[in-house]
Amino acid sequence: MGEILYDRDVQLGELVRLRASYCEACDRWEFPVRDYCPTCPAPVVVAALPGPARVVGFTAVMHAPPGSLVAVPYVLAVAAFLGGISIMGVVDNVELGDLEVGVLVDVIAAARGDIACYAYRLQQR
Numbered sequence: 001m002g003e004i005l006y007d008r009d010v011q012l013g014e015l016v017r018l019r020a021s022y023c024e025a026c027d028r029w030e031f032p033v034r035d036y037c038p039t040c041p042a043p044v045v046v047a048a049l050p051g052p053a054r055v056v057g058f059t060a061v062m063h064a065p066p067g068s069l070v071a072v073p074y075v076l077a078v079a080a081f082l083g084g085i086s087i088m089g090v091v092d093n094v095e096l097g098d099l100e101v102g103v104l105v106d107v108i109a110a111a112r113g114d115i116a117c118y119a120y121r122l123q124q125r
């Protein structure tokens with residue numbers, strides 16, 4: 001990946017805010033950060049997405065896709081952020097039965113092999 005995903009230096013498992021680009025003209029977020037708005041010529045700004053995010057869909061992955069760095073089985077969720085963008089991510093340390101549409105997840109710093117990435121963590125209720 002190599003790109004900067006978070007708004008600061010962090011330890012694994014720490015809460016993070018994902019860096020995304022925002023177009024004021026379109027009121028539209030993009031993740032990962034883009035240098036331009038995909039729908040208009042206005043300049044974008046890079047900002048940290050406010051969390052937490054609300055799960056809008058999820059599934060279990062039982063068979064690893066080619067090249068996958070995540071050990072199966074794992075849970076994948078799409079979560080909606082306040083800005084209106086939905087982002088897919090692995091939910092760490094969760095069973096499929098623990099999730100339901102509408103629950104809140106935090107974004108945490110994670111790593112797959114030696115590649116820095118992010119994951120979702122179910123908020124305690």
Ligand SMILES: [Zn+2]
Pocket residue numbers: 023024025026027028037038039040041042
């Ligand atoms: Zn735009």
